[in-house]
Amino acid sequence: xxxxxxxxxEEFFKAIVKTIKEEGFDYxxxxxxxxxxxxxxxxxxxxxxEKNDLVNFINEKCGTNLTGEFVDKYMKNLDxxxxxxxxxxxxxxxxxxxxxxxxxxxxxxxxQKERLRKSGILKYxxxxxxxxxxxxxxxxxxxxxxxxxxxxxxxxxxxxSLEKDVIxxxxxxxxxxxxTNEESEKYETIKNIRDLKxxx
Numbered sequence: 001x002x003x004x005x006x007x008x009x010e011e012f013f014k015a016i017v018k019t020i021k022e023e024g025f026d027y028x029x030x031x032x033x034x035x036x037x038x039x040x041x042x043x044x045x046x047x048x049x050e051k052n053d054l055v056n057f058i059n060e061k062c063g064t065n066l067t068g069e070f071v072d073k074y075m076k077n078l079d080x081x082x083x084x085x086x087x088x089x090x091x092x093x094x095x096x097x098x099x100x101x102x103x104x105x106x107x108x109x110x111x112q113k114e115r116l117r118k119s120g121i122l123k124y125x126x127x128x129x130x131x132x133x134x135x136x137x138x139x140x141x142x143x144x145x146x147x148x149x150x151x152x153x154x155x156x157x158x159x160x161s162l163e164k165d166v167i168x169x170x171x172x173x174x175x176x177x178x179x180t181n182e183e184s185e186k187y188e189t190i191k192n193i194r195d196l197k198x199x200x
Contacts, residue, residue, distance in 0.1 A: 001105045087192070153173075
């Protein structure tokens with residue numbers, strides 16, 4: 001979802017800074033980067049996303065003493081950063097007339113739904129499935145919730161992570177499109193979400 005449907009902005013970085021301040025901690029750029037890295041590491045060592053488990057993992061790895069409210073505050077601050085992107089809206093309007101659209105995300109479902117709602121694009125998706133209700137990608141079980149209704153050959157997965165959004169679905173026999181500025185002869189790529197109108 002992030003960097004695919006909602007472009008990463010400096011405001012998202014500022015959202016975690018704001019959250020750390022609200023928790024009463026002095027922050028450093030090093031600490032913020034460490035927290036982001038720890039969230040990514042959590043996806044690699046856990047099967048599912050659980051709020052208190054995530055906070056405990058951050059505290060253990062980063063030497064912080066964040067409370068259970070940290071994730072709630074961070075999600076609220078993330079919500080405030082979202083803007084509408086007319087190019088994405090136009091593309092999803094086109095795709096939704098031809099395909100059933102889903103979001104499969106490694107973040108919290110309700111947070112992502114709210115961000116999609118504020119982006120003006122939630123209505124285009126049949127469902128939004130977060131790792132708090134499902135499994136982290138890359139885990140073959142993560143796709144089971146989609147594949148129970150569709151054949152692999154019917155599915156196309158689109159994302160910005162080479163490992164999670166391209167190599168992983170391809171290993172399952174699912175077509176994958178990598179959103180990237182890199183050139184690739186090995187993988188199917190797009191530079192912008194609107195490019196999908198030319199190939200789908």
